[in-house]
Amino acid sequence: NAGVTQTPKFRVLKTGQSMTLLCAQDMNHEYMYWYRQDPGMGLRLIHYSVGEGTTAKGEVPDGYNVSRLKKQNFLLGLESAAPSQTSVYFCAVGAALRETQYFGPGTRLLVL
């Protein structure tokens, strides 16, 4: 029972490259979230999903796309990475919008 896992743990990209971050959960929760965390700032919501096949924009969605083809997986894509996207990305899951969120270990992304 791994809970929430994220792949990869760390990645270095060059400006303009693309990549996909994977979040996987075995908690059978409907709601999944992608946040970014920058130094001295709290977590900011990028995109979220309220169930398989659905996605919605959060606070800072520009430059990112997401997909939720399977209930247990939530993918975050960067089509053309920019240095401003250097950050730590956290995935979270929850049973409902009003319920506690459980976070994955994070993906550290450096864009040069």
Next chain:
Amino acid sequence: GQSLEQPSEVTAVEGAIVQINCTYQTSGFYGLSWYQQHDGGAPTFLSYNALDGLEETGRFSSFLSRSDSYGYLLLQELQMKDSASYFCAVRDRSSDYKLSFGAGTTVTVRA
């Protein structure tokens, strides 16, 4: 939107008590949560207040005053392992109950 304010840093000695205050501004307040994060690791849930008053969970307690738009997290009998960042987060009806996080308070516990 929502805005939250909490102190950036707090330092205390082992065995002491630390109170981390959080003030917020929201248009449709639903609840206040607290999360702990060690060294950039996964944030973990500590407590949740939807109603006024004190919630106690072991050495940690959380308080909410909805009329004052204010809450705090109380850490008692501080231990070295309590050195971490603590985030308050509001849940707001006007944003579909999504969480909005404060910038975090770094607590450093000294021997």
